[in-house]
Amino acid sequence: MTLPTPSTAPGAPLVPVLVVVGVGLIGGSFAAALRQVGQVGKVIGVGRQVASLERARDLGLIDDFLPLEHAVAHADLVLLSVPVGATEATLAALLPHLPEHAVVTDVGSTKRDVIAAARAAMGDRINQFVPGHPIAGSEQSGPDAAQAGLYQGRDVILTPLLQNTRADVEFVQLAWELCGADVRLMTPELHDRALASVSHVPHLLAFAYMGQVIGAPDTALRLDLAGSGFRDFTRIAGGSPDMWRDIFLANSDVLLDEVAQVRGMLDMFERAIRHGDTEQLTMLLQAISSVRRNWGEAHAADASAVDAPSAGGVQSAGDAPPASSPEV
Template identity: 40%
Template sequence: MIRKLCIIGVGLIGGSAARRARRFCEEIVGIDADPENLRRAETLGVIDQGCASLERGVAAADFVLIATPVGAIEPLFRALAPLWRPDCIYTDVGSTKGNVVEAALRVFGIVPPNFIPGHPIAGAERSGVEAADARLFEGKRVILTPLPESAPDALARVEAFWMHLGARVERMDVGHHDEVLAATSHLPHVLAFTLARMLGRKDEQAEIFRYAAGGFRDFTRIASSDPKMWLDICRANRGPLLELLGEYETALREVAGLVRSDDADGLYACFSEARAAREKFLKSTENNHA
């Protein structure tokens, strides 16, 4: 049981956590840079109380969930530093972890033992507290990236928190997390944004979009995500993302060469290999949910 849960950033992720956490929290308070968003969160019953003051919001909290964009993490750590308490558990939901750890080191000199970096692999194109869904984390993975200095009891409590939200918790090294997520999440988002932007700039865009079928809709779905959030993610995970963009550029040139030379065998082999990789992914997903 959590006596007072403080959620900093009451958007899709923070709001969804709040909705489900009602089952095991006596009180849920929210802090958000947008006063109107806080009012909506209260009106919708997502939180019990919205706090404009960080000091008031975290006072007496025994669990703090940081659900702000990754670009805001260092200023938030600086604001939290004089309020940080050893008897409280802190965790975050950022899509990148290296920058979070580096920010903690710059602010605190160490990563506080009662701070456990985390990342729920869950989300939606919609953002804001109105999109909050109590079932968002059911069956989803949450990756925690504890460090050698992390307190075992803090890690256990953060694991239990996410498990109570219906998630499946895994642990991963910080650097490995950022490499994996660059490939499976950050690169696909950049590609979707780029394709949607490229086609949207064409003179005949109205006609292009009129005749776009399910494939276009599926591929560009994630281009409806929050641009500010993805700006922060791309900047935070710049190294791994640039490496993958270089590999993708090489792969595109290879396919362009096959099309240019009308290499039917080469194209068929390329598409077959891709299909096999996709089927392997789907089978792995099915087995993990079995």
């Protein structure tokens, strides 16, 4: 890969000045990861809460913080790591101050809406925006949750635009690779459909299930008796409400379509249970359990080396096997 434009001097870090807008779990981890490998010169944070930015500085995630317009004027790379609903307003505010050579990328969990927002905000400077999304994170938020190792061996998806230069895409790709990530390129449509299924639906179900439990008359007893199954299933219901509100709304069309299909599966289970259909219930459970076990074993062995099943049209840095779905 050719070294991208911003880093020209030998031994210079890849990113002389990184501006992180939204120094929380994801943005703070990106800064920490690049710093750990010595590939960032200076990190400037931008945010809404001074206390949180001070905390990020105390943790060493950022060197300093500035108002958006001042920070961006120095940037070689801007990482947008705010809830996806804030994309358009944030990009519109930073654009007048963005140097011509600077690249802006994002970490938003949805891509079609983020790209539409970026086009609306950036107009003919859209070439400077390279959309991205790390498939790594947790239910925690804020700078204290940031970890330099968060992206080690994890996939990062880039959905480049026709307007992007190859050098800018390679710059963002290299930055993520230096964080330890495996970069995959795909279309925003494929991204949003797949992530609706394997990220957005599980979060929606966890929130919905948890909501049902806390609405019960004996909630205290239930929560007192809850074990590891409950813990595993509901961990993600502790995620950021702002972040998940924006994701559910941004990806609503494919999310609702996937939810309808999950409802179809629930109906199938309900029918089998209602009719005492042992054969059907066993068949469903066996087919599903075996696929989940295989996936779990492959990913537990080395989550970094095994790519998730890929859909047609996905370009992967690795040799991902073709997608396979359970026949139930």
